[in-house]
Amino acid sequence: MAAARLWAAAQQPYLASALFAAPVLLDTECGTIAVDRAWNIHADPAHVDRFEAPQLGALLLHLISHLLRAHADRAQRVGVEEDNQREWWNRCGDAEINDDLARTGILPPVAADLPFDFGANVGELVEAYYERPAAGPRQWDCGSGCDDGDRPWDCDGLPHDQRQLLRLDTAAEIHRCHAREPGTVPGGWLRWAETLLPAQVDWRRVLAAHVRRELASTAGRVDYTYRRPSRRQDTVADVVMPALHRPTPNVAIVCDTSGSMHDELLARALAEVEGILTRAGLRQGNVRVLAVDTNVHAVTRVTRAADVALAGGGGTDMGAGIAAATELRPKPSLVVVLTDGYTPWPAQAPKGAKVIVGVLEQPGWPPGWDPPPWATTIPIGPDLPASAPPA
Numbered sequence: 001m002a003a004a005r006l007w008a009a010a011q012q013p014y015l016a017s018a019l020f021a022a023p024v025l026l027d028t029e030c031g032t033i034a035v036d037r038a039w040n041i042h043a044d045p046a047h048v049d050r051f052e053a054p055q056l057g058a059l060l061l062h063l064i065s066h067l068l069r070a071h072a073d074r075a076q077r078v079g080v081e082e083d084n085q086r087e088w089w090n091r092c093g094d095a096e097i098n099d100d101l102a103r104t105g106i107l108p109p110v111a112a113d114l115p116f117d118f119g120a121n122v123g124e125l126v127e128a129y130y131e132r133p134a135a136g137p138r139q140w141d142c143g144s145g146c147d148d149g150d151r152p153w154d155c156d157g158l159p160h161d162q163r164q165l166l167r168l169d170t171a172a173e174i175h176r177c178h179a180r181e182p183g184t185v186p187g188g189w190l191r192w193a194e195t196l197l198p199a200q201v202d203w204r205r206v207l208a209a210h211v212r213r214e215l216a217s218t219a220g221r222v223d224y225t226y227r228r229p230s231r232r233q234d235t236v237a238d239v240v241m242p243a244l245h246r247p248t249p250n251v252a253i254v255c256d257t258s259g260s261m262h263d264e265l266l267a268r269a270l271a272e273v274e275g276i277l278t279r280a281g282l283r284q285g286n287v288r289v290l291a292v293d294t295n296v297h298a299v300t301r302v303t304r305a306a307d308v309a310l311a312g313g314g315g316t317d318m319g320a321g322i323a324a325a326t327e328l329r330p331k332p333s334l335v336v337v338l339t340d341g342y343t344p345w346p347a348q349a350p351k352g353a354k355v356i357v358g359v360l361e362q363p364g365w366p367p368g369w370d371p372p373p374w375a376t377t378i379p380i381g382p383d384l385p386a387s388a389p390p391a
């Protein structure tokens with residue numbers, strides 16, 4: 001059983017914490033390998049001996065899925081009560097689970113129903129399958145953790161709160177696995193995780209969209225200027241002709257380096273913002289970075305985030321940083337502020353520059369003061385990837 005559990009955790013690492021939290025109880029009376037409502041795995045040694053470790057591992061992945069997906073609670077909600085209803089619910093639950101398992105090339109040696117075994121479409125939930133006419137008795141008893149029917153061997157196990165925490169933890173791990181390596185987590189698990197956790201909007205995509213929009217509007221602001229001679233000046237001798245002028249987008253990044261900001265978090269966010277600006281087509285020379293607490297410490301034209309000395313470390317006033325940014329020449333058309341939000345804000349928007357505020361959320365910290373309505377605010381989650389994307 002220990003080898004099977006290791007094998008299972010290696011196959012689907014996002015289920016590992018749930019797999020290792022569920023106690024395995026060897027039970028010669030139960031005549032099956034099944035789960036109860038309190039997350040105990042009851043295993044009859046006679047059945048354990050029948051299978052190789054990978055087969056047992058596949059069955060463990062299957063059983064833990066019944067628990068994570070709360071099939072017992074859902075059976076209760078749907079009104080599964082009679083024995084024959086429980087048997088059909090068990091098979092429908094098996095199909096919901098095996099659908100996703102099969103996509104990763106794994107099928108348990110028993111309880112192996114798939115949706116097409118009873119003529120149903122793949123990718124649906126147990127409730128949808130259950131509405132179909134029952135297609136015969138189950139071949140394998142997955143326990144009360146699947147169909148909510150009492151078994152004589154059921155016993156106390158994980159408390160309710162802990163089960164729910166394991167579900168949330170698993171959902172978060174699924175999001176992380178999917179973000180790291182899209183395609184590794186089957187669609188059914190992704191949809192399940194999304195129902196448990198609030199939809200996560202990727203701040204990088206939101207920020208990139210705003211940056212591209214601002215840069216496009218600046219580049220499109222074609223205007224006449226008298227600073228350069230017009231190409232048509234020689235056609236009229238007496239009149240000074242204006243030339244057409246297309247402004248180059250300039251961006252200033254204002255970094256909050258006050259004591260409340262976590263240096264590593266800020267450096268990583270800065271690296272990502274620079275990556276976004278570069279991919280949006282901005283040249284490095286057109287990005288300036290200001291380190292700001294209550295004073296403005298450095299105005300630099302940087303080529304890499306690592307080059308910025310994140311000076312400061314005192315109190316915070318991002319108003320000072322925004323004011324300093326708009327006094328730069330050439331004047332930036334876009335100011336990106338990276339802060340934890342523990343800062344006062346100016347009452348008025350700066351003239352001639354759009355402001356995007358990235359609020360870095362630190363785990364365990366309450367949110368800072370709201371950025372002003374004249375700025376576009378993007379929350380930046382604490383789950384920044386360890387390495388910056390390629391610039």
Ligand SMILES: [Zn+2]
Nearest residue numbers: 094111142146
């Ligand atoms: Zn099952």
